[in-house]
Amino acid sequence: MRIAIVGCGQLSRMLALAGIxxxxxxxxxxxxxxxxxVCVDGLGIIANWQAGDSAAELFEQLGRxxxxxxxxxxxxxxxxxxxxxxxxxxxxxxxxxxxxxxxxEKQLLQQLGIxxxxxxxxxxxxxxxxxxxxxxxxxSCSEGYDGxxxxxxxxxxxxxxxxxxxxxxxxxxxxxxxFEREVSQVSVRGRDGTICHYPLAENTHTAGILSxxxxxxxxxxxxxxxQAQDYMQRLLEELDYVGVLAMECFVTPSQLLVxxxxxxxxxxxxxxxxxxxxxxxxxxxxAVAGLPLGRTRxxxxxxxxxxxxxxxxxxxxxxxxxxxxxxxxxVRAGRKLGHVNFSADNLAELQAEMARFTASAGDTILL
Amino acid sequence: MRIAIVGCGQLSRMLALAGIxxxxxxxxxxxxxxxxxVCVDGLGIIANWQAGDSAAELFEQLGRxxxxxxxxxxxxxxxxxxxxxxxxxxxxxxxxxxxxxxxxEKQLLQQLGIxxxxxxxxxxxxxxxxxxxxxxxxxSCSEGYDGxxxxxxxxxxxxxxxxxxxxxxxxxxxxxxxFEREVSQVSVRGRDGTICHYPLAENTHTAGILSxxxxxxxxxxxxxxxQAQDYMQRLLEELDYVGVLAMECFVTPSQLLVxxxxxxxxxxxxxxxxxxxxxxxxxxxxAVAGLPLGRTRxxxxxxxxxxxxxxxxxxxxxxxxxxxxxxxxxVRAGRKLGHVNFSADNLAELQAEMARFTASAGDTILL
Numbered sequence: 001m002r003i004a005i006v007g008c009g010q011l012s013r014m015l016a017l018a019g020i021x022x023x024x025x026x027x028x029x030x031x032x033x034x035x036x037x038v039c040v041d042g043l044g045i046i047a048n049w050q051a052g053d054s055a056a057e058l059f060e061q062l063g064r065x066x067x068x069x070x071x072x073x074x075x076x077x078x079x080x081x082x083x084x085x086x087x088x089x090x091x092x093x094x095x096x097x098x099x100x101x102x103x104x105e106k107q108l109l110q111q112l113g114i115x116x117x118x119x120x121x122x123x124x125x126x127x128x129x130x131x132x133x134x135x136x137x138x139x140s141c142s143e144g145y146d147g148x149x150x151x152x153x154x155x156x157x158x159x160x161x162x163x164x165x166x167x168x169x170x171x172x173x174x175x176x177x178x179f180e181r182e183v184s185q186v187s188v189r190g191r192d193g194t195i196c197h198y199p200l201a202e203n204t205h206t207a208g209i210l211s212x213x214x215x216x217x218x219x220x221x222x223x224x225x226x227q228a229q230d231y232m233q234r235l236l237e238e239l240d241y242v243g244v245l246a247m248e249c250f251v252t253p254s255q256l257l258v259x260x261x262x263x264x265x266x267x268x269x270x271x272x273x274x275x276x277x278x279x280x281x282x283x284x285x286x287a288v289a290g291l292p293l294g295r296t297r298x299x300x301x302x303x304x305x306x307x308x309x310x311x312x313x314x315x316x317x318x319x320x321x322x323x324x325x326x327x328x329x330x331v332r333a334g335r336k337l338g339h340v341n342f343s344a345d346n347l348a349e350l351q352a353e354m355a356r357f358t359a360s361a362g363d364t365i366l367l
Numbered sequence: 368m369r370i371a372i373v374g375c376g377q378l379s380r381m382l383a384l385a386g387i388x389x390x391x392x393x394x395x396x397x398x399x400x401x402x403x404x405v406c407v408d409g410l411g412i413i414a415n416w417q418a419g420d421s422a423a424e425l426f427e428q429l430g431r432x433x434x435x436x437x438x439x440x441x442x443x444x445x446x447x448x449x450x451x452x453x454x455x456x457x458x459x460x461x462x463x464x465x466x467x468x469x470x471x472e473k474q475l476l477q478q479l480g481i482x483x484x485x486x487x488x489x490x491x492x493x494x495x496x497x498x499x500x501x502x503x504x505x506x507s508c509s510e511g512y513d514g515x516x517x518x519x520x521x522x523x524x525x526x527x528x529x530x531x532x533x534x535x536x537x538x539x540x541x542x543x544x545x546f547e548r549e550v551s552q553v554s555v556r557g558r559d560g561t562i563c564h565y566p567l568a569e570n571t572h573t574a575g576i577l578s579x580x581x582x583x584x585x586x587x588x589x590x591x592x593x594q595a596q597d598y599m600q601r602l603l604e605e606l607d608y609v610g611v612l613a614m615e616c617f618v619t620p621s622q623l624l625v626x627x628x629x630x631x632x633x634x635x636x637x638x639x640x641x642x643x644x645x646x647x648x649x650x651x652x653x654a655v656a657g658l659p660l661g662r663t664r665x666x667x668x669x670x671x672x673x674x675x676x677x678x679x680x681x682x683x684x685x686x687x688x689x690x691x692x693x694x695x696x697x698v699r700a701g702r703k704l705g706h707v708n709f710s711a712d713n714l715a716e717l718q719a720e721m722a723r724f725t726a727s728a729g730d731t732i733l734l
Contacts, residue, residue, distance in 0.1 A: 001682070014388070017384065017387060017388055020384060021381075021384055021640075021690075021692050021693070022680065022682060022690070022691050022692065022693055023680045023682075023691075023692075023693025023694070023695055023705070042409050042410065042411070043409065044409070196687075273388075274644070277641070277666070277687070277688075277710060278687070278690070282690070286685070289682070291682050291683065291685055292683070292685045292686050292687065293687060294685075294687050294688075294690065295687035295688060295710075299644070299666045313389065313390045315368070315389060315390075315656070315658050316658065316659070318653070318658055318659050318661075319659050320563075320644070320645070320659065320660060320661050320662035321644075321661075321662060323388075323389070323645070323649070323661065324389050324390075325388050325389065325390075326388070326389055326390025327390070328390055338390070343644060343662075
């Protein structure tokens with residue numbers, strides 16, 4: 001069994017590290033022309049590809065994989081379409097395409113009756129002021145993640161400035177949601193249609209980048225858990241989705257509003273490596289390989305802290321309750337270089353342990 | 368941080384797979400002259416060594432590791448002694464030496480007042496009949512594992528045959544113990560002297576090879592748990608041991624008798640990959656790297672079935688409660704080619720799941 005993954009980043013690394021113990025082999029597509037494949041060096045075949053290259057040749061270079069999957073949505077969907085002629089691609093190109101563009105994502109949610117924030121597309125910010133109320137958030141349709149390419153529009157002057165700067169660009173403009181907090185639902189669907197849900201995680205962002213997660217999300221109304229699972233089931237079935245899908249939601253007093261979908265394993269699910277019977281990485285591998293899914297049940301409570309711009313792996317700050325994951329990437333401010341998973345018997349113990357870690361790791365971590 | 372491991376088998380593979388997520392790098396010493404390094408291919412540097420080769424050159428070829436450890440006790444201790452001049456070796460050469468020879472092991476246990484079966488050394492089986500009562504078990508001092516190189520002596524004729532066949536060989540002759548069952552204690556000691564114990568596991572053998580384990584060992588007298596931990600603590604401290612040590616014991620009505628020590632991660636601790644907060648592999652890596660140890664507490668109950676001579680990885684027989692580990696070794700009857708870890712909420716569920724697996728895997732597994 002050989003699985004090829006489009007992308008050479010830390011998510012590909014952790015997918016491979018979850019599948020190698022089962023004897024599964026991996027190949028990686030380096031599709032961004034960057035020489036930095038350090039996350040996956042040694043873990044399998046690495047093949048370069050760029051727009052215009054032959055997919056048939058790539059398929060051979062990848063060692064004729066049994067299936068192809070992805071670690072990211074920002075990729076050339078024509079590559080997935082071309083590879084689909086050689087082997088199954090999970091999730092399918094339609095699902096990746098729907099999630100890589102904010103407008104198509106909004107249309108999908110609307111079509112399935114899944115609540116999301118109201119928006120305009122193809123309209124200027126100034127025109128949007130007549131249909132939506134301030135504040136607004138303008139987001140690039142195709143290139144936004146980790147808070148990049150987002151404009152907050154608080155007044156008419158902001159709107160005019162945005163229109164002057166971004167006229168003709170491809171963006172949507174959303175009503176800003178006064179949310180209480182952000183949670184995410186990570187779920188997995190097997191080739192046979194079986195669906196397993198992880199518990200909701202609560203996420204905290206720093207400067208637009210996910211900085212920490214806690215699961216299960218504290219004080220969540222049980223009806224909201226069911227709502228998240230219901231949204232997920234509709235999405236997974238509509239897209240005939242195979243693998244892990246992540247859904248970020250805003251918690252509002254009345255309901256969950258979907259903020260964003262990611263057709264892949266997700267940073268807000270990294271805690272599953274320590275906190276669940278089966279991690280999101282192992283379950284994605286099991287799903288795309290056509291194997292029975294593993295249980296998603298938790299052990300106690302779990303947490304995750306991202307190591308952003310951290311100079312070196314803070315291994316000495318580990319304790320019995322936590323494990324550092326380090327991606328071997330070159331250090332750069334604002335870059336996700338690793339994460340730490342925490343497990344504990346209860347929320348108070350978890351929070352104390354996360355506080356102890358950040359105090360102990362001190363200057364080595366930048367959060 | 369780079370760790371070199373003497374040996375290229377599945378234990379080295381699983382140690383590396385536990386350390387790579389932390390960003391630790393690995394090197395492997397292929398010290399048996401065999402070309403088969405398939406278990407660790409791709410996971411780090413592989414360097415060949417045989418008696419007479421320079422340890423200094425080996426140290427360079429291994430990439431100047433921060434420390435050296437072992438995946439087996441049957442190795443040339445002079446290699447460890449020579450490497451100790453370049454970097455720390457954990458466990459130290461004295462500990463490995465004590466565990467690689469049954470006579471030295473018996474002496475160590477005796478010196479620490481740890482109960483083991485009575486034995487003779489340097490005496491013929493016929494002479495031993497005068498001091499120990501039948502049946503007896505003769506074991507090669509240095510080359511026995513998985514039941515190999517063991518003779519059961521049931522009567523005077525067996526004794527005479529053994530003496531004729533093995534005169535001059537290096538062996539001990541033990542009183543055979545009418546044990547109720549075999550359990551094993553796996554523990555780990557950090558560089559700072561911290562000790563963590565895993566729960567006792569109950570082991571079942573088939574034709575002298577471990578075929579399955581269940582943890583925690585059912586119906587164990589709590590005093591016996593403390594006894595096992597007490598034996599372990601005495602051994603770990605006496606040997607100034609760093610890393611995982613495994614101790615196989617016979618359960619008798621009155622006490623635990625130590626059967627065998629292994630100065631390394633052990634097959635009877637493989638269940639910790641699914642069943643504990645931290646696996647024996649991760650904890651061995653943490654110990655030898657001088658990092659804080661991880662918790663050894665269990666999630667529910669756990670089990671392990673060895674895949675012996677199995678034609679191919681029985682991935683389709685997995686369920687939500689189990690994960691296959693496959694070593695990529697060439698298939699041979701009687702060879703350990705992988706194992707399956709099971710986790711469940713209680714013993715009845717665990718046993719049902721293990722029975723389901725063996726039924727479902729059917730002809731593909733040979734146990």
